Amino acid sequence: MHLSTRAAVGVHILTLLAGSEGQPVSSEQVAGSVNTNAAVIRRIMQLLTRAGLVTSRLGTGGGAMLARPARDITLADVYRAVEPGALFTLHEKPNPLCPVGRCIVPELDRHFTRARRALEDSLERTTIAGILAVALRQAGATTNSSGARKRAKLA
Amino acid sequence: MHLSTRAAVGVHILTLLAGSEGQPVSSEQVAGSVNTNAAVIRRIMQLLTRAGLVTSRLGTGGGAMLARPARDITLADVYRAVEPGALFTLHEKPNPLCPVGRCIVPELDRHFTRARRALEDSLERTTIAGILAVALRQAGATTNSSGARKRAKLA
DNA sequence: GTATCCGTAGCTAGCGTAGTTACAGACACT
């Protein structure tokens, strides 16, 4: 069983916002880049908003913006925002008459929690700013061999 | 979205086998401890067998046994056996006209793969023998205050 | 006042898990 695409899409969204230099980006625009429906984007954006990563503005010219600098948002922040709760599911009600069944659940929980923390520590090492930098570097390298630092249009 | 209970049940199964001192354990017995159906156990046991962690013997007195010492089997082995493939799902076909959409997938894959490796490294630190030791210690502490090292019956 | 845009609800289709029953084949025991 795999985790949902929410983490991947969440990072994609935040990278787009980071690249728009403070200008609000509409869910339609984001959906165009992710290649999905705008409502799907808004649903994921909600989770990012609740986590304090994104703010939004209503009305004409409105859209979403980063709530804090891209270099202060890590992939771990995104993961925690879109995949709350435990990573592994524990089986419930093992047989208490068996020594293994009696103690296995809390014991597994300890180890699985530690593993999830290790996962997050790894994700902590990458920022949205870092992802954006890769995207802009590759865009510059492929569209303009002179290496000019032109701001690429994000759409 | 959470991972399945297969990892938890897989560790439970292997711990039972480790505690049986080489005697085959039937899927019915295991199902009794896990508190589920025997076919479910056999299905998970299949994955463990394919991964080379378990062998089985048919017929009367048959059942499953560890294929190698419990101290040489880690939670990472179990995880890889029951949750093959990638941990995170990537969204497919983002817009190639967008600098972000063009490069985000391989970039995410790099970071997500590294994170999964960190997860496995953490799970690598715990062995089935370690889990069994905890179970036996707690069984001895609760059922016999004199601390005798009697072998607890696993059922 | 009108167009824009978010937040949210409701619905559908699809996938994977977990539970259950059933049965063929391998094996041990007498």
Add this chain to the structure above:
DNA sequence: AGTGTCTGTAACTACGCTAGCTACGGATAC
């Protein structure tokens, strides 16, 4: 040889979650 045991595996059901889609109220800008 016959019988009972146990695995391996298939088939089916029920359930939950995701992802895609439509729709609409409310906030906002012009």
